[in-house]
Amino acid sequence: MPIKSKAQRRKFAQLLVEGKISPQTFEEWNRGAGSAELPERLHPKRTRKTKRKTAAKRTTRRSPRKRAARARKRA
Numbered sequence: 001m002p003i004k005s006k007a008q009r010r011k012f013a014q015l016l017v018e019g020k021i022s023p024q025t026f027e028e029w030n031r032g033a034g035s036a037e038l039p040e041r042l043h044p045k046r047t048r049k050t051k052r053k054t055a056a057k058r059t060t061r062r063s064p065r066k067r068a069a070r071a072r073k074r075a
Contacts, residue, residue: 002032005042009033 003009009030016026 002034003029004033004038006038006040008042009038 003012012021012026012029015021016023
């Protein structure tokens, strides 16, 4: 199984340092990639679309009595 990206190579190197994989396994996978220029990531992370800002909504509703009282004050 050859290494397919730079990020993968870094991860396997970290596993090698931690002793979770053998040096032979790391060399085999690293050799499989050859001297080719590898991409940073195999599948680039998706960018999120920005949400549209909506108009501010009223948090409370006025009761019909309060609306009527307010209308009377204006008149």
